[in-house]
Amino acid sequence: MLPCIAFAALLVAVAIVAVPVWHYSELIVGPRQPSTLHEQRVYSAESDRIRLSRDLQSLEQGTWALQWEDGFGRVGRVLASDDSSVVREFEAVVGQPPVGGWASLRGVSRSANPRNLLGLAYETKVFDGPLGTYPAWFVPGPDSTWVIYVHGIGANRAEGLRTLSVLSTRGLPGLLVTYRNDVDAPRASDGLYHLGLTEWQDVDAAVRYALSHGARNVVLSSYSMGGQITMQFMSRSPLAARVIGVILEAPVLDWNATLAYRSRVLGVPPIGTWLAKQVARMRARLDWDQLDRVNHHEGVTAPILLFHGLHDQVVPESASEAYARSLPGVVTLVRIEHANHVEAWNADPVRYAATLNQWCAARGIGSAPR
Numbered sequence: 001m002l003p004c005i006a007f008a009a010l011l012v013a014v015a016i017v018a019v020p021v022w023h024y025s026e027l028i029v030g031p032r033q034p035s036t037l038h039e040q041r042v043y044s045a046e047s048d049r050i051r052l053s054r055d056l057q058s059l060e061q062g063t064w065a066l067q068w069e070d071g072f073g074r075v076g077r078v079l080a081s082d083d084s085s086v087v088r089e090f091e092a093v094v095g096q097p098p099v100g101g102w103a104s105l106r107g108v109s110r111s112a113n114p115r116n117l118l119g120l121a122y123e124t125k126v127f128d129g130p131l132g133t134y135p136a137w138f139v140p141g142p143d144s145t146w147v148i149y150v151h152g153i154g155a156n157r158a159e160g161l162r163t164l165s166v167l168s169t170r171g172l173p174g175l176l177v178t179y180r181n182d183v184d185a186p187r188a189s190d191g192l193y194h195l196g197l198t199e200w201q202d203v204d205a206a207v208r209y210a211l212s213h214g215a216r217n218v219v220l221s222s223y224s225m226g227g228q229i230t231m232q233f234m235s236r237s238p239l240a241a242r243v244i245g246v247i248l249e250a251p252v253l254d255w256n257a258t259l260a261y262r263s264r265v266l267g268v269p270p271i272g273t274w275l276a277k278q279v280a281r282m283r284a285r286l287d288w289d290q291l292d293r294v295n296h297h298e299g300v301t302a303p304i305l306l307f308h309g310l311h312d313q314v315v316p317e318s319a320s321e322a323y324a325r326s327l328p329g330v331v332t333l334v335r336i337e338h339a340n341h342v343e344a345w346n347a348d349p350v351r352y353a354a355t356l357n358q359w360c361a362a363r364g365i366g367s368a369p370r
Contacts, residue, residue: 024276029192029284032154037104043085045097050090057105058086062346065109071095072109107343112158114139118165129205131186134178141173143366146215148206149176152224162345163221166353170366177206192284195255195291196228204237219245223342227251231293234300245365249307250342254319255291261316294322304331305359309339
């Protein structure tokens with residue numbers, strides 16, 4: 001009887017450990033579900049201001065998107081606050097905010113596009129890639145250098161619109177792309193993210209599309225995991241020679257450092273992180289060494305402008321510092337005060353635009369802002 005009880009106890013212990021480890025591996029490589037819109041209560045709204053429930057995000061200075069179920073608006077300066085609410089500058093863009101309901105402050109609206117957010121004409125294109133056809137937004141411009149925008153994990157094409165708002169004024173055409181496992185793109189055979197190890201092939205297809213449709217060369221502008229995808233492309237693709245500049249924001253350059261940092265933020269013990277990485281490695285056939293571009297930066301010569309927020313709670317700024325040290329003269333690192341993950345523009349849009357324009361002008365990318 002005792003051996004049976006001991007075996008049953010062992011099974012229970014394994015199950016207790018296995019469930020959270022599997023869940024954590026799912027957070028690493030699994031498909032992303034749309035986040036909820038249940039952070040800020042909308043108490044009232046006028047044509048130029050809105051009153052939201054008070055929390056750290058609604059008090060945060062900067063320029064933001066307020067997303068609700070069927071629309072979004074722009075949120076600006078804090079005008080007033082009390083113990084329970086915050087009044088901010090506001091402009092509705094699509095629809096009207098749900099007074100009495102809920103909304104969510106974001107870096108950029110998930111339902112934004114170049115026309116409704118920036119007033120820019122655009123076309124929906126498709127490009128052929130390794131898994132089928134991939135949709136993209138194309139914003140025309142007179143220059144022969146195209147900018148290809150690569151969003152982060154769980155985000156969508158709208159993520160690049162903040163950078164596009166600056167670069168479009170320089171006459172640079174923009175291609176905001178999708179990659180495997182996006183909602184409207186082909187699905188990987190296993191349905192999992194490979195954290196850049198396969199997704200770079202989709203960016204390779206996007207660059208090939210640009211070069212065959214009028215681009216003489218390209219700039220890659222990438223965010224979060226999009227940074228890992230881009231640097232995998234820069235190390236692996238023969239088309240990397242056609243890239244004359246890379247713009248990175250809060251890039252996941254080292255997945256090992258990022259997962260260790262994120263685990264500390266979430267309070268996950270190191271053994272849980274290690275086990276989840278082993279499960280994720282087996283599920284998605286990952287090579288954790290190759291997912292460290294800080295130590296595998298050889299061959300990267302295109303100039304890189306790297307923005308990183310000093311309050312990033314997702315990707316450690318220290319990894320960006322290490323990357324800049326490993327590529328002196330190649331990487332220009334710009335630290336943004338008060339910015340969380342991929343929120344450099346939101347925290348300081350004036351400095352962001354000035355820095356980006358100066359970097360482009362120094363390298364002959366595009367023309368002076370129109």
